[in-house]
Amino acid sequence: MAPSPVPLTVVLVLDHASVTGGQARVAFDSAIGLKRAGHDPIVFAAAGPVAPELEAAGVRTVCLGQADLLNNRSLAAAAVQGLWNGVAADALRALLATVPRGRSVVHVHGWAKALSPAIAPPIADSGLPAVYTLHEYSLLCPNGGFFNYRTEQPCALKPMSAACVTTDCDSRSYSRKLWRAARHVAMERVAKMPAVFSDIVAISRFQVDAVGHHLPAGARIHLVSNPIGVAPLGPKPAGARGPLTFVGRISPEKGPLLFAEAARQAGTEALFVGDGPQLDELKRRYPEVRTVGWQGPEQVQRYLRDAGALVFPSIWYEGQPLTVLEAKALGTPVIVSDGCAGRDCIEDGVDGFWFRRNDAANLAEAIRRFAVADVDTLSRAAYASYWRAPATLDRHVDAIVGLYRGLLPIEAELRLTA
Numbered sequence: 157m158a159p160s161p162v163p164l165t166v167v168l169v170l171d172h173a174s175v176t177g178g179q180a181r182v183a184f185d186s187a188i189g190l191k192r193a194g195h196d197p198i199v200f201a202a203a204g205p206v207a208p209e210l211e212a213a214g215v216r217t218v219c220l221g222q223a224d225l226l227n228n229r230s231l232a233a234a235a236v237q238g239l240w241n242g243v244a245a246d247a248l249r250a251l252l253a254t255v256p257r258g259r260s261v262v263h264v265h266g267w268a269k270a271l272s273p274a275i276a277p278p279i280a281d282s283g284l285p286a287v288y289t290l291h292e293y294s295l296l297c298p299n300g301g302f303f304n305y306r307t308e309q310p311c312a313l314k315p316m317s318a319a320c321v322t323t324d325c326d327s328r329s330y331s332r333k334l335w336r337a338a339r340h341v342a343m344e345r346v347a348k349m350p351a352v353f354s355d356i357v358a359i360s361r362f363q364v365d366a367v368g369h370h371l372p373a374g375a376r377i378h379l380v381s382n383p384i385g386v387a388p389l390g391p392k393p394a395g396a397r398g399p400l401t402f403v404g405r406i407s408p409e410k411g412p413l414l415f416a417e418a419a420r421q422a423g424t425e426a427l428f429v430g431d432g433p434q435l436d437e438l439k440r441r442y443p444e445v446r447t448v449g450w451q452g453p454e455q456v457q458r459y460l461r462d463a464g465a466l467v468f469p470s471i472w473y474e475g476q477p478l479t480v481l482e483a484k485a486l487g488t489p490v491i492v493s494d495g496c497a498g499r500d501c502i503e504d505g506v507d508g509f510w511f512r513r514n515d516a517a518n519l520a521e522a523i524r525r526f527a528v529a530d531v532d533t534l535s536r537a538a539y540a541s542y543w544r545a546p547a548t549l550d551r552h553v554d555a556i557v558g559l560y561r562g563l564l565p566i567e568a569e570l571r572l573t574a
Contacts, residue, residue: 411469
């Protein structure tokens with residue numbers, strides 16, 4: 157019988173030790189899956205508190221107890237921390253010095269909201285293999301999204317070109333854009349962060365097509381789906397109908413106002429599950445919509461199961477919308493923008509409908525198409541399509557461990573399996 161491979165130590169690096177969005181959710185699910193598979197994951201984060209699910213799973217967590225940039229009481233301190241978080245650099249360096257050589261990997265999931273570019277030199281100096289997941293684009297673009305918040309259009313400018321730096325694309329102010337540009341200089345030229353990562357995890361083919369040409373030369377790209385945790389409840393009962401539902405952060409790049417306008421034009425009910433900076437504007441401009449605020453994962457899945465369709469109107473280069481996969485897993489069709497990776501999961505007219513990105517009239521037309529469609533057939537197709545190749549945690553862990561092992565020196569890998 158072949159010997160079992162020796163467990164890996166994986167240091168997962170990100171800004172928050174608690175779930176603040178999809179990035180943290182994926183990192184924590186991955187850590188828990190690695191732990192269950194017999195590996196030794198270590199979560200390293202700047203801002204607390206520590207997610208209870210990490211503690212319950214026995215995942216070691218190193219949390220510095222810092223504030224993230226948005227919640228720092230001092231604007232000046234936040235600006236300095238965002239440019240170079242020396243405390244985080246020192247703590248990460250100390251941690252990496254303790255992990256076993258030859259069977260350890262560093263995997264960065266995020267750095268732009270608390271950790272700063274300062275994490276790159278300790279990773280480089282450790283000599284450990286390093287992986288980066290493109291949950292968003294802070295490694296490539298100053299504002300992290302290839303998205304102009306003023307024009308609400310994807311940005312095709314070369315990052316850090318004169319045209320880029322002089323364009324006011326930030327969601328708040330041009331002065332904040334200039335600070336982001338300064339941070340990008342620190343990231344690229346001082347920390348040399350892009351060169352630290354030999355391997356990049358992309359979470360959809362759409363993402364690679366949209367921004368792949370900006371990735372560091374020579375970096376190996378791996379497609380690894382994010383995991384989602386949805387039980388196979390079976391297809392929905394025939395005749396099940398519910399409201400068209402938006403789930404997610406209510407912010408400009410997610411397109412909530414676009415959906416509200418399209419629902420008004422189509423004369424249909426719209427339900428919003430989530431919170432964010434545009435919530436007050438949404439309720440003021442579209443008082444007819446129903447909002448239920450932020451909900452926990454179990455409640456979100458109930459809303460998705462009960463929805464007639466999920467409407468996913470994102471107007472930026474969304475890498476892999478987890479809610480699209482969750483909706484399909486629960487038997488709910490999806491009406492999705494053709495300008496994000498959600499379209500990769502939906503076959504137009506089979507398990508949902510596409511509409512033109514940032515086009516309220518075209519979204520209204522897609523809603524009308526849905527209203528006269530055979531919803532039971534769409535629902536069954538969505539459920540069957542997802543469960544043919546489900547994005548389970550076990551499948552994710554198998555893929556990511558395979559990637560990790562491929563990064564280890566040949567001699568070390570032979571020792572691990574000998």
